[in-house]
Amino acid sequence: MPDRHPTDHVTTDHVTPVGHPEHRDDLDRPLEEQGVLRAPLDHLGELKEFARLHARNQGIGARGTARILARIGTDAPDAADSWTRVWRLRGDELADRGSLLAACRHYTLARFPYPYDDPRRHAQQTAVATFDTWRRAHGGIERLELPHPEGTLHAWAAGLDTHRRSHRPLLLMMGGIVSVKEQWAPLLPRLTKLGYAAVVAELPGVGENTQRYTADSWRLIPWLLEHLSPRARTDAATLLCLSFGGHMALRAAAEDPRVRRILTVGPPVADFFTGTTWWERVPRITKDTLRRLTGARDEPELRSQLGGFALTEDQLRSVGAAVRCVTSARDEIIPPGDADILRTAVPDVRVKVIDDVHGSPGHPGAVRRWLAWNLRGAGR
Numbered sequence: 568m569p570d571r572h573p574t575d576h577v578t579t580d581h582v583t584p585v586g587h588p589e590h591r592d593d594l595d596r597p598l599e600e601q602g603v604l605r606a607p608l609d610h611l612g613e614l615k616e617f618a619r620l621h622a623r624n625q626g627i628g629a630r631g632t633a634r635i636l637a638r639i640g641t642d643a644p645d646a647a648d649s650w651t652r653v654w655r656l657r658g659d660e661l662a663d664r665g666s667l668l669a670a671c672r673h674y675t676l677a678r679f680p681y682p683y684d685d686p687r688r689h690a691q692q693t694a695v696a697t698f699d700t701w702r703r704a705h706g707g708i709e710r711l712e713l714p715h716p717e718g719t720l721h722a723w724a725a726g727l728d729t730h731r732r733s734h735r736p737l738l739l740m741m742g743g744i745v746s747v748k749e750q751w752a753p754l755l756p757r758l759t760k761l762g763y764a765a766v767v768a769e770l771p772g773v774g775e776n777t778q779r780y781t782a783d784s785w786r787l788i789p790w791l792l793e794h795l796s797p798r799a800r801t802d803a804a805t806l807l808c809l810s811f812g813g814h815m816a817l818r819a820a821a822e823d824p825r826v827r828r829i830l831t832v833g834p835p836v837a838d839f840f841t842g843t844t845w846w847e848r849v850p851r852i853t854k855d856t857l858r859r860l861t862g863a864r865d866e867p868e869l870r871s872q873l874g875g876f877a878l879t880e881d882q883l884r885s886v887g888a889a890v891r892c893v894t895s896a897r898d899e900i901i902p903p904g905d906a907d908i909l910r911t912a913v914p915d916v917r918v919k920v921i922d923d924v925h926g927s928p929g930h931p932g933a934v935r936r937w938l939a940w941n942l943r944g945a946g947r
């Protein structure tokens with residue numbers, strides 16, 4: 568493993584996962600305790616539909632997913648056939664067999680879409696601990712604790728080094744509003760083979776990132792570049808940021824010339840945040856998750872906050888990075904106008920369209936090949 572940097576702003580150790588009783592944050596408390604009103608748990612069908620997509624993206628087979636979903640009859644947290652309990656039990660079975668990564672994938676679905684009850688919070692903690700056990704056994708991945716002024720966040724990393732002469736260019740990864748870093752962290756050793764120092768973190772409010780998600784959350788990316796600069800080349804950073812993470816990357820690139828390349832899939836840009844007609848079509852899970860991350864008390868307050876997230880054409884014209892983007896022709900979350908404004912406003916952009924729903928979960932091979940090709944530099 569690379570040497571650990573001795574400074575106090577980046578620590579690498581086995582720390583208590585955020586959400587643990589000894590490390591509770593406001594975002595880990597139930598929404599009602601935060602003063603946020605949560606919608607009734609009447610969305611089981613929508614949960615199952617999204618789970619099929621996210622399970623496939625994580626490499627869980629369709630038959631295995633179908634068997635699990637068939638056993639789920641409710642989202643009530645204490646029921647024997649509840650969402651979290653059924654996913655959690657399957658994860659426990661896999662962990663007992665020593666299949667820790669497979670178990671971790673099931674725990675991340677047990678906490679899906681966000682930890683709004685105790686069983687989901689426990690599942691999230693277990694996902695972090697299980698991945699930590701796996702990476703310690705295999706080596707090559709380290710855990711970072713990053714004490715940001717607005718809330719501590721954690722990350723997984725590979726290829727960082729304390730010796731400046733051997734610094735690799737930084738590849739910073741982030742998912743969207745429902746995906747945790749443990750979903751992507753197993754890829755880190757592969758990314759080092761491509762010559763990168765790779766770090767995967769989470770959006771504010773997601774997983775172990777205790778910050779609020781606001782219109783200024785993009786500032787986290789320049790902050791990360793600064794704090795990782797003693798261990799990687801951050802003057803020519805690549806951002807691999809999916810969905811809402813892609814929105815943050817675009818906004819950061821409009822201000823920070825260190826961002827040289829952005830690879831993204833299905834990012835919201837402008838119309839998602841301001842359009843009224845499209846908003847009625849947005850899935851309830853997406854709306855509820857955004858309310859949780861932003862702390863909005865109700866949907867009108869959420870809509871008011873989201874207006875400040877929309878990227879302007881001037882901001883997009885200021886993006887100096889090469890932007891490579893995959894969009895989905897049948898995206899149920901991101902309106903088609905958001906890809907259109909990318910094409911017309913960003914100076915260096917290429918958009919690949921796939922006939923699929925948000926994130927193109929039905930074409931994981933095509934998306935991975937596209938990402939790999941661009942990461943090797945062939946797509947520049």
